[in-house]
Amino acid sequence: MISKPLLIGIIDDDEVYQFTLTRIIKHHKLAERVLSFSDGEIALQFLTDNITTKENIPDVIFLDSNMPIMNGWQFIEEYANLETEIKKKVFIFMVSSLVNPAEVERARKINQISDYVIKPSRLEEVKEIIDNLEKFL
Amino acid sequence: MNHTIDYKELYNTSPCGYFCSLPDGTIIDSNKRFLEFTNYEREEVIEKKKVTDFLSAGGKIYFETVYSQILKLGGAVEEINFDFVKKDGTKFPVLINSVEIKDTEGRHLFTQSTVFNISQRKEYELELLIAKRKADDLSDELIQVNKELRSSSELILQQKLQLEEFNHHLKNKNKQLSNFAHIASHNLRAPVTNLNSLLDFYNESTDIEDRAMLFAKFEKVIGHLTETLNELIESVKIQENVNITHEPVIFDIVFDKTIETLEGQILESKAVVTSNFSEATNIEYPKIYLESIMLNLLSNSIRYRSPDRIPKIHFCTEINNNEITLIATDNGLGIDLKKHGHRLFGLSNTFHRHPDSKGVGLFMTKTQIEAIGGSIGVESEVDKGTTFKIILKKNI
Amino acid sequence: MLKKLIARNNITIHGDGNKSMLLVHGYGCDQNMWRFITPQFKDDYQIILIDLVGSGKSDENAYDYDKYSSLEGYADDIVEICDALEVKDVSFVGHSVSAMIGVLAALKNPAIFKKLIMIGPSPRYINDDDYFGGFSQKDIDELLETLDSNYLGWSSTMAPVIMGNADRPELAEELEHSFCQSNPAIAKHFAKVTFLGDNRSDLDKLTIETLILQCSSDAIASIDVGQYVHNHISNSKFVVLDATGHCPHLSAPNQTIEAMKRYLV
Numbered sequence: 112m113i114s115k116p117l118l119i120g121i122i123d124d125d126e127v128y129q130f131t132l133t134r135i136i137k138h139h140k141l142a143e144r145v146l147s148f149s150d151g152e153i154a155l156q157f158l159t160d161n162i163t164t165k166e167n168i169p170d171v172i173f174l175d176s177n178m179p180i181m182n183g184w185q186f187i188e189e190y191a192n193l194e195t196e197i198k199k200k201v202f203i204f205m206v207s208s209l210v211n212p213a214e215v216e217r218a219r220k221i222n223q224i225s226d227y228v229i230k231p232s233r234l235e236e237v238k239e240i241i242d243n244l245e246k247f248l
Numbered sequence: 249m250n251h252t253i254d255y256k257e258l259y260n261t262s263p264c265g266y267f268c269s270l271p272d273g274t275i276i277d278s279n280k281r282f283l284e285f286t287n288y289e290r291e292e293v294i295e296k297k298k299v300t301d302f303l304s305a306g307g308k309i310y311f312e313t314v315y316s317q318i319l320k321l322g323g324a325v326e327e328i329n330f331d332f333v334k335k336d337g338t339k340f341p342v343l344i345n346s347v348e349i350k351d352t353e354g355r356h357l358f359t360q361s362t363v364f365n366i367s368q369r370k371e372y373e374l375e376l377l378i379a380k381r382k383a384d385d386l387s388d389e390l391i392q393v394n395k396e397l398r399s400s401s402e403l404i405l406q407q408k409l410q411l412e413e414f415n416h417h418l419k420n421k422n423k424q425l426s427n428f429a430h431i432a433s434h435n436l437r438a439p440v441t442n443l444n445s446l447l448d449f450y451n452e453s454t455d456i457e458d459r460a461m462l463f464a465k466f467e468k469v470i471g472h473l474t475e476t477l478n479e480l481i482e483s484v485k486i487q488e489n490v491n492i493t494h495e496p497v498i499f500d501i502v503f504d505k506t507i508e509t510l511e512g513q514i515l516e517s518k519a520v521v522t523s524n525f526s527e528a529t530n531i532e533y534p535k536i537y538l539e540s541i542m543l544n545l546l547s548n549s550i551r552y553r554s555p556d557r558i559p560k561i562h563f564c565t566e567i568n569n570n571e572i573t574l575i576a577t578d579n580g581l582g583i584d585l586k587k588h589g590h591r592l593f594g595l596s597n598t599f600h601r602h603p604d605s606k607g608v609g610l611f612m613t614k615t616q617i618e619a620i621g622g623s624i625g626v627e628s629e630v631d632k633g634t635t636f637k638i639i640l641k642k643n644i
Numbered sequence: 645m646l647k648k649l650i651a652r653n654n655i656t657i658h659g660d661g662n663k664s665m666l667l668v669h670g671y672g673c674d675q676n677m678w679r680f681i682t683p684q685f686k687d688d689y690q691i692i693l694i695d696l697v698g699s700g701k702s703d704e705n706a707y708d709y710d711k712y713s714s715l716e717g718y719a720d721d722i723v724e725i726c727d728a729l730e731v732k733d734v735s736f737v738g739h740s741v742s743a744m745i746g747v748l749a750a751l752k753n754p755a756i757f758k759k760l761i762m763i764g765p766s767p768r769y770i771n772d773d774d775y776f777g778g779f780s781q782k783d784i785d786e787l788l789e790t791l792d793s794n795y796l797g798w799s800s801t802m803a804p805v806i807m808g809n810a811d812r813p814e815l816a817e818e819l820e821h822s823f824c825q826s827n828p829a830i831a832k833h834f835a836k837v838t839f840l841g842d843n844r845s846d847l848d849k850l851t852i853e854t855l856i857l858q859c860s861s862d863a864i865a866s867i868d869v870g871q872y873v874h875n876h877i878s879n880s881k882f883v884v885l886d887a888t889g890h891c892p893h894l895s896a897p898n899q900t901i902e903a904m905k906r907y908l909v
Contacts, residue, residue, distance in 0.1 A: 125438055125442070127439075127442040127446070127465055127468065127469050128438065128441070128442055128445075130465065131442060131445035131446065131449070134449060135445075208433070208437040208438045208441070209433050209437060230438070230441065232441045232442075232444065232445050233445070233448075271888070271895060272861070272887075272888035272889070272895075273888060273889070300863055304783070304786050305778075305779055305780070305782075305783035305786065306782075306783045306784065306785065306786020306787035306788070306789065306790055307786060307787075307790055308863045308864070309779070309783070309784075309787045309839070309863075309864055310672075310787055310790040310791065310794070311863075312862075312863055312864045312889055312890035312891070313670065313671050313672030313673070313740070313864065313890065314672040314673075314794075316889055316890070316891055316894070316895070317672060317673045317677055317891055317894060318673075320891065320894035320895065321673075321676055321677065321679070321894070328794060329790070329793045329794050330790065331786075331790075341793075370793075373793065377792060377793070
């Protein structure tokens with residue numbers, strides 16, 4: 112069973128997207144808290160700093176594949192090293208403006224990625240993911 | 249047994265014709281065999297006929313131009329083939345050998361000639377001649393065919409080269425197009441999605457302040473979108489504009505202009521900017537592209553300088569394999585090429601958390617360089633510096 | 645340049661006079677044909693002998709079938725040679741076809757030549773309406789056949805020597821004794837150009853002093869033809885030698901020398 116309320120992390124360099132997704136999540140009370148990071152490096156730093164503080168580790172992460180400094184794929188590589196120290200299941204969704212078949216395949220091979228999807232931008236799309244997390248256990 | 253040789257009889261019955269002629273060709277004696285060959289009576293020939301009277305008109309020309317000259321120059325002529333004309337007008341082939349008989353003072357007294365009837369050999373020779381002509385024709389034909397083959401294989405080779413070039417061009421174009429499609433969809437889709445989301449919020453919202461805040465975000469997204477579109481349109485223009493005028497450009501002059509344009513930033517950053525274009529001082533190139541390339545490289549180097557040291561930026565040219573290369577080196581922040589190398593020249597990619605990182609400069613620079621048929625490469629080490637090497641074009 | 649021409653035309657220079665005389669052989673032979681004439685002019689003239697390209701010891705590789713498809717090609721060579729040797733006021737002596745080549749060269753550059761001596765000239769060998777050249781097309785075909793039959797063995801034995809393969813010295817020696825040999829394909833082409841050509845219209849344009857030497861009995865160029873040449877060259881003198889054949893310089897060298905000397909004085 113997934114514990115609720117959730118903590119959701121958004122790792123994306125698009126500030127407006129951060130804003131719109133956060134607003135949807137908050138308006139519809141899909142999560143208790145939303146954490147936003149504008150690139151993978153900042154997010155990774157945060158996770159490292161809070162590795163022992165379970166309540167600060169997001170339950171769900173929307174990870175943009177294409178970002179400056181450290182992109183989604185580079186983030187996942189680093190995250191894999193941290194995973195054993197994190198005492199909780201984190202559902203990571205690799206998101207992209209476009210579905211690239213090669214990336215779908217790449218994502219399928221990485222255990223840490225729950226799914227690879229087009230950036231959810233409407234309520235139904237976000238809900239669809241949040242409500243079906245059990246599927247990815 | 250005792251044989252008495254009758255030389256007169258031998259002369260007359262030998263199996264070949266003999267005749268003796270004066271320097272002007274008049275025949276003054278002949279043996280019987282010669283008369284038999286030609287079917288004439290002795291009195292019809294002796295002192296009445298010249299050697300050329302037994303020849304056809306064509307034979308006469310050969311006699312005068314070749315036979316006579318060889319005989320006069322060498323004193324003898326051998327194995328010349330003529331057709332002799334008989335009394336009844338029919339011809340028979342002969343082989344003739346002649347020697348000049350001279351007196352003790354070297355004066356030419358008369359010419360002795362031997363005539364062999366070679367009718368049977370001639371038939372065989374004719375066959376040989378026909379065969380030889382056929383062989384010659386065949387050989388000519390072969391040479392011709394060979395020539396044609398060679399020229400068509402050259403043509404094919406040329407076409408192959410053209411096709412390869414065309415193919416290369418298409419591949420390039422294709423790559424550009426696919427790059428463009430990727431860039432366009434990535435960079436356009438995200439803002440459009442954002443606009444849709446903002447529009448939903450805006451429609452649902454009743455709060456004036458909230459709406460004003462949303463509106464400000466609209467403006468921001470639209471601003472980005474416009475910028476992205478402009479860059480894309482500009483890059484399409486560069487890619488399409490293959491016929492842009494090339495003109496003689498002097499590196500020093502363009503570089504000075506670049507420094508002038510960025511004077512404020514150079515002063516502010518205290519950068520030491522140097523150059524050496526002595527190896528290649530000038531190039532045939534679109535001037536506006538070279539200006540834009542230098543401006544982008546220099547402003548990038550200033551923008552991504554290290555705060556820990558005085559920025560040093562050096563521009564120079566080199567000629568490698570007949571290609572003019574422009575090199576820009578700095579001691580700035582550097583780029584982690586393992587992480588970012590593959591996206592270095594993409595649209596809207598930045599690699600530094602920097603206030604005015606925009607990332608379009610290198611994309612445009614690459615587009616311009618490739619449109620002229622050149623290429624750009626980079627070497628960099630984090631916190632050491634970056635070197636861009638630009639092969640502008642072949643120096644031919 | 646001169647070196648190239650010397651090799652191309654096997655140019656040889658004899659005598660130590662201060663005047664220049666260029667002698668050019670006709671069809672079927674080479675510069676050897678002048679051997680009875682030149683000793684008599686050695687003291688007064690610098691004598692230039694050449695082999696036409698394709699004849700004698702000229703450079704066979706220089707034989708360009710297009711260039712030499714008319715006599716103009718040979719005339720260009722004559723002018724080129726005189727220019728390269730920097731000779732002027734040349735007395736030009738041409739036998740047979742080279743008499744016509746001399747006319748063409750003199751039309752191209754009259755300044756080079758002082759006098760022209762034509763031995764047995766004919767501007768056209770084939771009869772034409774009321775012109776009597778002495779031959780028909782059929783006769784020339786016969787000549788070409790005679791050429792063929794006398795060159796049957798040429799390719800295998802003489803060719804290597806004449807082509808310049810001197811690795812068979814016994815053949816080279818043989819060649820020394822066989823005058824006037826040439827590549828049969830070239831000889832045939834040259835025969836066609838010589839005997840099928842028509843240069844009658846060029847005679848009227850010539851203004852240089854010209855001597856026409858003609859044998860009284862010549863099967864190739866008859867008295868009629870010699871007379872025709874004389875009638876069409878305004879500044880010409882016509883001398884008939886009491887000699888038979890087409891080569892008075894060989895059959896009657898003394899008469900020929902005497903007539904030449906009388907004219908050149």
